[in-house]
Amino acid sequence: xxxxxxxxxxxxxxxxxxxxxxxxxxxxxxxxxxxxxxxxxxxxxxxxxxxxxxxxxxxxxxxxxxxxxxxxxxxxxxxxxxxxxxxxxxxxxxxxxxxxxxxxxxxxxxxxxxxxxxxxxxxxxx
Amino acid sequence: xxxxxxxxxxxxxxxxxxxxxxxxxxxxxxxxxxxxxxxxxxxxxxxxxxxxxxxxxxxxxxxxxxxxxxxxxxxxxxxxxxxxxxxxxxxxxxxxxxxxxxxxxxxxxxxxxxxxxxxxxxxxxxxxxxxxxxxxxxxxxxxxxxxxxxxxxxxxxxxxxxxxxxxxxxxxxxxxxxxxxxxxxxxxxxxxxxxxxxxxxxxxxxxxxxxxxxxxxxxxxxx
Amino acid sequence: xxxxxxxxxxxxxxxxxxxxxxxxxxxxxxxxxxxxxxxxxxxxxxxxxxxxxxxxxxxxxxxxxxxxxxxxxxxxxxxxxxxxxxxxxxxxxxxxxxxxxxxxxxxxxxxxxxxxxxxxxxxxxxxxxxxxxxxxxxxxxxxxxxxxxxxxxxxxxxxxxxxxxxxxxxxxxxxxxxxxxxxxxxxxxxxxxxxxxxxxxxxxxxxxxxxxxxxxxxxxxxxxxxxxxxxxxxxxxxxxxxxxxxxxxxxxxxxxxxxxxxxxxxxxxxxxxxxxxxxxxxxxxxxxxxxxxxx
Numbered sequence: 001x002x003x004x005x006x007x008x009x010x011x012x013x014x015x016x017x018x019x020x021x022x023x024x025x026x027x028x029x030x031x032x033x034x035x036x037x038x039x040x041x042x043x044x045x046x047x048x049x050x051x052x053x054x055x056x057x058x059x060x061x062x063x064x065x066x067x068x069x070x071x072x073x074x075x076x077x078x079x080x081x082x083x084x085x086x087x088x089x090x091x092x093x094x095x096x097x098x099x100x101x102x103x104x105x106x107x108x109x110x111x112x113x114x115x116x117x118x119x120x121x122x123x124x125x126x
Numbered sequence: 127x128x129x130x131x132x133x134x135x136x137x138x139x140x141x142x143x144x145x146x147x148x149x150x151x152x153x154x155x156x157x158x159x160x161x162x163x164x165x166x167x168x169x170x171x172x173x174x175x176x177x178x179x180x181x182x183x184x185x186x187x188x189x190x191x192x193x194x195x196x197x198x199x200x201x202x203x204x205x206x207x208x209x210x211x212x213x214x215x216x217x218x219x220x221x222x223x224x225x226x227x228x229x230x231x232x233x234x235x236x237x238x239x240x241x242x243x244x245x246x247x248x249x250x251x252x253x254x255x256x257x258x259x260x261x262x263x264x265x266x267x268x269x270x271x272x273x274x275x276x277x278x279x280x281x282x283x284x285x286x287x288x289x290x291x292x293x294x295x296x297x298x299x300x301x302x303x304x305x306x307x308x309x310x311x312x313x314x315x316x317x318x319x320x321x322x323x324x325x326x327x328x329x330x331x332x333x334x335x336x337x338x339x340x341x342x343x344x345x346x347x348x349x
Numbered sequence: 350x351x352x353x354x355x356x357x358x359x360x361x362x363x364x365x366x367x368x369x370x371x372x373x374x375x376x377x378x379x380x381x382x383x384x385x386x387x388x389x390x391x392x393x394x395x396x397x398x399x400x401x402x403x404x405x406x407x408x409x410x411x412x413x414x415x416x417x418x419x420x421x422x423x424x425x426x427x428x429x430x431x432x433x434x435x436x437x438x439x440x441x442x443x444x445x446x447x448x449x450x451x452x453x454x455x456x457x458x459x460x461x462x463x464x465x466x467x468x469x470x471x472x473x474x475x476x477x478x479x480x481x482x483x484x485x486x487x488x489x490x491x492x493x494x495x496x497x498x499x500x501x502x503x504x505x506x507x508x509x510x511x512x513x514x515x516x517x518x519x520x521x522x523x524x525x526x527x528x529x530x531x532x533x534x535x536x537x538x539x540x541x542x543x544x545x546x547x548x549x550x551x552x553x554x555x556x557x558x559x560x561x562x563x564x565x566x567x568x569x570x571x572x573x574x575x576x577x578x579x580x581x582x583x584x585x586x587x588x589x590x591x592x593x594x595x596x597x598x599x600x601x602x603x604x605x606x607x608x609x610x611x612x613x614x615x616x617x618x619x620x621x622x623x624x625x626x627x628x629x630x631x632x633x634x635x636x637x638x639x640x641x642x643x644x
Contacts, residue, residue: 045527047382047527
C-alpha cells in the first residue's frame with residue numbers, strides 16, 4: 001500500500017479519516033465530488049472494497065452522499081458533522097490518554113492543567 | 127479436441143520440417159560427393175540410414191508430446207481425454223508424413239540418377255510403398271513407446287531409463303535382424319512374410335502400450 | 350459477469366505417508382480478490398492444483414457452479430491457474446520459448462486478450478524468442494502474470510506470482526491486478542508468502558495451515574480481532590483475562606502477548622498501564638501459524 005497509509009489502524013478507517021481531514025482543510029468543499037473507490041484504490045494500491053467501506057462509513061454518518069450514476073459528494077454541513085464526531089471522540093481519544101500518561105509521569109492534576117493552559121495560550125498567539 | 131490438435135501441430139511441424147531439411151541436405155551432400163559415380167561414401171551411409179533417423183525422431187517427438195507438451199496443455203486447462211484423442215491422431219499423422227519422407231528418400235537416388243550400391247538396398251525397397259508397408263505401423267509403435275517412456279520417466283527415473291534402454295536395444299535388434307534377413311534371403315525373397323511379422327509385432331506393441339499410456343494420462347498430475 | 354462459486358468439500362491429499370490436505374473445505378465466492386497464505390510446504394500449490402482439476406486428489410469433491418471440476422471443460426474454461434513455471438528438465442517448460450508458451454495459451458484460453466498480452470509483453474520487456482529455462486526467476490514470474498491477466502478468465506488463480514520480482518515490479522503487479530479487477534470485477538486468488546505487502550490488496554484472506562483452512566474471512570475483519578498487549582507481566586495478565594492468548598513473549602518482567610477477541614471487547618480500556626497496539630496481517634499470520642517455532 002501507498003506510503004501515507006500505515007498498519008496502525010484498519011485501512012478503511014484511515015481512508016475515512018483522510019477524507020475527513022481533507023474536508024476540514026477545505027480540500028473538498030460542500031457539494032464537491034470526492035475521489036471514487038477506483039481512484040482511491042489506484043492511488044493507495046488497496047482493494048476497492050476497502051476504499052468503498054471507508055466511503056460508506058462517511059455516507060452512513062451523513063458526511064458524504066451519493067448522486068446516482070455520478071459518485072460521492074460532500075454533504076452540506078459536512079465539516080461541522082466531522083468536528084462534532086471528533087469532539088465526541090476527543091475525550092476518549094486524547095484527554096484520557098493524556099491524563100494516563102501524566103499519571104505515569106507522576107504529574108499532579110495542577111501541573112497537568114497548567115501545561116494545558118500554557119499550550120492553549122501558545123496556540124492562540126498569531 | 128480441435129484446440130489440442132492445433133497445439134500439437136504447432137508443436138510438431140518444425141520438427142518434421144527439420145527432418146525434411148535433413149533429407150535435402152543429405153541429398154545435396156551425396157550429389158556433391160559423387161553419387162553419380164557409384165563410389166562408396168560416408169554420406170551415402172548416412173543417407174541410407176535416413177529411415178532410421180525418421181523412426182528415432184518419431185520416438186523423440188512422442189516423448190516430448192507426453193512430457194512437456196502434455197504438462198503445458200493441461201496447465202492451460204484442457205481435458206486429459208481430449209489431449210489423449212488428439213495424441214491418437216498424431217500417432218496416425220506423423221508416421222504417415224514420415225513414411226512419405228522415407229519413400230521420397232528411397233526414390234530420390236533413382237530420380238537423381240545415382241549409381242545404386244548395395245548400401246541402398248534396404249532403403250530402395252521403401253521406394254515401393256507396397257513393399258515395406260509396415261513402416262508407418264512401426265513408426266506408430268515407436269511413438270506409443272516414446273509416450274510411454276515419457277510418462278514412466280516422470281513417475282520413476284529408474285523405470286524410465288530401463289524402458290528407454292529397452293527400446294533402443296529393440297530398435298538395434300530390429301535393424302540388425304532385418305539386415306540379416308535381407309542378406310540371408312536376398313532382397314526379393316524376404317517379402318511378405320517378414321512384413322507380416324514386423325507388422326504383427328508393431329500392432330502388438332501399440333495395443334499393449336496404449337493401455338498404460340491412456341491410464342497414466344487420465345491420472346496425470348500437472349507439475 | 351461471473352457467478353460461479355468454487356467449492357471444495359472434504360478434500361484429502363497425501364503424498365505417500367505425508368497427509369498434505371486433511372478433510373479440507375473451502376468456498377471461493379465470485380467478484381473478490383482472495384489472498385491464500387500459508388507457510389512454505391503447507392500445501393498451497395497442491396490445494397490450488399486440485400481446485401483447478403490439474404492435480405489428483407485422494408478424496409473429496411471440487412465443484413464449480415455446482416458441477417465437478419475434474420475433466421469438465423465448461424469449468425476449466427472459466428478457471429485459469431497460473432502456476433510457477435517449472436525449470437526442470439523432465440516434463441518442465443524450460444525448453445519452450447516464451448512466444449510458444451503464449452501461443453499455446455492463446456489457443457487454449459477462451460477469452461484470451463491478445464492486445465493486452467502484447468502490451469504486457471512490452472511493458473515487462475520480455476524477449477519472445479528466449480527459452481523459458483533461460484529466463485531469470487523474476488522474468489518467469491512475469492510470464493505467468495502475463496498469461497494469467499491476459500487469459501481474462503472469470504476465476505484467475507496465481508501461485509506465488511511475485512517470486513523473484515524486485516519491490517518495484519511487485520508494486521507494479523499489485524497495481525495491474527487492481528486495475529484489472531476494477532475493470533472486470535473477475536475473481537482472483539493469489540497465493541503468496543510475502544504477506545504484508547499484499548494484505549491491502551486482498552479483500553478476503555484464506556489461511557491454510559496443517560492441511561486445513563484456518564481462516565477464510567475479510568482481511569480487515571480478521572485483523573481487527575487481534576491486538577498486542579504489553580507491559581508489566583501481572584498487569585498484562587490481568588488485562589487479558591478472558592481473551593484468547595496466542596503467543597507470549599517475555600523479557601524479564603516485560604511481557605507482550607498477542608490476543609484474539611471480539612473487536613468490541615478489545616476496545617474496552619484494559620486498565621491503566623498496558624500498551625495496546627493493533628496487529629497487521631503478517632503479525633496475525635505468524636501468531637496463528639508460527640506454532641511457537643522461534644520465539
